[in-house]
Amino acid sequence: MPKVKQSRKQFFTNILNAVGAGVVIALLPNALLGELLKFFKDGQPTLELMYQLVVIIQSFMAFIIGALAAHAFKFSGPGIVITGVSAMLGSGAVQFKGNAIVLQGIGDIINVILVVMLACCLFIILKDKFGSLEMIILPVLIPVFSGLVGLLILPHVRKVTQALGAMIQSFTDLNPLMMSILISMTFALLMVTPISLVAIATAISLEGLGSGAGNMGIVAACVTFIFGSLGVNKLGVNIVLIIGAAKMMIPVYLKHPIIMVPLAINGAIAGTLTYLIGIKGTPMSAGFGYTGLVGPLNAFARMNGEPIMNIVLLTFGYLIIPFTFGFIVHQLCKKWLPGYSDDIYRFEIPKQ
Incomplete structure (x- = not known):
């Protein structure tokens, strides 16, 4: 029983540490350069491009958190990518608009955490279960299922933000x-x-x-x-x-x-x-x-x-x-x- 408790503790520690590091990696470029570039970029194509890049980087926060969590669990290269893609799909940052796929903000961090936990659990459970078919089944099953679950629960998770917003508005x-x-x-x-x-x-x-x-x-x-x-x-x-x-x-x-x-x-x-x-x-x-x-x-x-x-x-x-x-x-x-x-x-x- 102590081993189970320890493994659970380590599981959540890995996820939370990945969130902490991932937020910094994703948001720091825009935090450091965004306002400065915004001030000087007019009429400067190179600075305009740099500004666009730092904004895009933060939109990949969910992928970065997923990849860092998978790395903490010592997943293989494919496992890291699978977890990162799952987080990105379930975060709400990737959206269909018409016939285009667009990045909309950074997604919901609470949702990212839940999807990363799900994707990591699935990879840990299913790894080595399909033999030579693993490279065919896991890249399809885990991102699609985790992403689907993430998008289905996203409206409900966002109610937390809405409730807090209502409280703050009352002030x-x-x-x-x-x-x-x-x-x-x-x-x-x-x-x-x-x-x-x-x-x-x-x-x-x-x-x-x-x-x-x-x-x-x-x-x-x-x-x-x-x-x-x-x-x-x-x-x-x-x-x-x-x-x-x-x-x-x-x-x-x-x-x-x-x-x-x-x-x-x-x-x-x-x-x-x-x-x-x-x-x-x-x-x-x-x-x-x-x-x-x-x-x-x-x-x-x-x-x-x-x-x-x-x-x-x-x-x-x-x-x-x-x-x-x-x-x-x-x-x-x-x-x-x-x-x-x-x-x-x-x-x-x-x-x-």
Whole structure:
């Protein structure tokens, strides 16, 4: 019985680690270069092409996660491809429009996880069961069945996002300060999960102060994981977190839900800052934090008054105050919160 439990634990660990690494590989190119290329690409065919490539890369997130999960299970080359294709088909990112096949966003991460789990289970169970026919049967059976199941459950999985969207939308009926705090806390708590905050924000057309609060909630989440990670993870992981790609820490967060405490505190602080400074944005900017300067640039464009003063306010709002309080909150949690330590932020990089 202990062996069974251990194998189950390792199974979920492999899947979650693949999600964490896959999100970074897929989203980092656009996070680093997207906004910069968007600014300079007009009239520059090469830069336009580069911009298109970084957007396309993130659309293959499901395939990357599936391939990394299969690699963690030490599948053969064909098994890795089969799992990756299954994830891509069931993610919702690949769609038929007329007679064309198009890539639509990155898909639903929750659905990707479920499809990858199914595809990996099928490959583990069916491997070596068909002898010489394996290379004929498995590439047909696993992707088609896993992809079909994924697309059938996708509408139901998306109801989770819709329910969260309805909850966040209800916050907009409150007074501005309470709205900002609750939205910021919610975004901080959900940022490092398989939930797509961009999907939520666009679905409910979250804009103005509500969008700014969501944006600052993501900043709060990034700050929380940065200070937790600095003492236990290598330079590469910390740089990725500083850039703003905190979703890579999904496996860490799901294993240690106690991290919700500093996330909620930092989220409340960020929400208060949103109200005091008047940080605003659009539905699309709500899900980016400071990554690519999407949040600060959108907030700056919607501020009145002297530009220099606005830049100073945004510098304090996005960097100085969140990082200062993030450090203080982390130290206080380590001192007073049982079970909370630097070590829970350790990120396991999938072995080569």
